[in-house]
Amino acid sequence: MPELPEVETTRRGIAGRLTGAAICEVIVRNPKLRWPVPGNLDEILAGQTLQAIERRAKYLLFRFKHGTLIVHLGMSGSLRVLSTDTPVEKHEHIDLVFSNGQRLRYRDPRRFGAFQWTVEPPEKHPLLCKLAPEPLSGEFNTDYLAKALAGKKIAIKPAIMDQHLVVGVGNIYASEALFRAGIVPQRPANRLSAEEILRLVDAIRAVLKEAIAAGGSTLRDYVDSDGNAGYFTVNSYVYGLAGKPCRVCGSPIQTLRQGQRATFWCPHCQH
DNA sequence: AGGAAAACCTGCGTGC
DNA sequence: TGCACGCAGGTTTTCC
Incomplete structure (x- = not known):
């Protein structure tokens, strides 16, 4: 489920509370995620202090002195900071228990998420080493995208x-970015003009930044929140609006499937 | 080797 | 009410 803005919002929501705290216990109720959760995670982390929580693409990186816990939320994962005595509900598979009484709880009904441990620099990890540039970094620019789309x-x-x-663009923001850039989603990637590539770079950046800002504005109650920490409604132009009038021109929003994912677009605003 | 499809899961809404 | 079906904001693996 979560795309880059939701992951970043989650990171900001939990980092302030947990950074610098020591873990006293890790409870894994169900290790069956995308890959098995390491069976010795409690031994690895008990007594260790969380140095920082970083983000790379849609991965959260929990940094410790002796290694990094790589977390992915998959389609349905979420993280919440709770007080120690909060009852466990269905699909709440993992708790990181901190010695200051806080508890980071991972919930993931579909179990497409991941908890992996590495002692190597995380950027060397097989899951991370081939990832593209961050869209909000200077590395992601028109020169880069033109080369990446060529061919x-x-x-x-x-x-x-x-x-x-x-990295970071998922099914919602892909449709939203292409709408803002005025580009039809079915266009072959190598047929974009230089101007369109520029518009697309700007649109991806703008959509993600706005969504992060929207997420930040809903950031509040990470302790005992309603279970949707890190999730927020997007003020979308096209996603999920099939048949509704386009907010810009009034034409009905169209939908199609690309690679078994729903795509939404405006036939009048996008070319 | 690029690109499409299947695979991994559970829950929810819809329609018969 | 019950059941089948399709769909869900992701990514790897498999197959052509």
């Missing part, structure tokens, strides 16, 4: 969802 015959929408091309 790619696939449609531009699945292309920008490819984490080896640019």
Whole structure:
């Protein structure tokens, strides 16, 4: 579920409370995520102090002196900081228990998420080493994107969802970014003009930044919140609005499927 | 080798 | 009410 803004919002919501705190116990109720959760995670982390929580693409990196816990929320994962005695509900698979009485709880109904441990620099980890540049960094610019799209015959929408091309853009923000850039989602990636590539770079940046800002404005209650910490409603132009009038021109929003994912677009505003 | 499809899971809404 | 079906904001693996 979460795309870059939701992951970043989650990070900001939990980092302030947990950074510098020591872990006293790790409870894994169900280790069956995307890959098995390491069976000795409690031994690895008990007594260790959390140095920082960083983000790379849609991964959260929990940094410790002796290694990094790599966390991915998959489609349905979420993290909440709770007080120690909060009852466990269904699909709440993992708790990081801190000695200051706080508890970071991972919930993930579909279990597409991941908890992996590495002692190597995380950027060397197989899951991270091939990731594209961060879209909000200077590395992601028109020169980069032009080169990355050259020779790619696939449609531009699945292309920008490819984490080896640019990270952080998922199914919602892909449609939203292409709407803002005025580009039809089915266009072959290698047929974009220089001007369109520029608009797309700007649109991806703008959409993600606005969503992070929207998430930040809903950041409040990470302790005993309603279970949706890190999630917030997006003020979308096209996503989920099939048949509704376009907010810009009034034409009905169209929908199609690309690579078994729903795509939304405006046939009048996008070319 | 690029690109499409299947695979991993559970829950929810819809329609019969 | 019950059940089948399709769909859900991700990514790896498999298959052509």
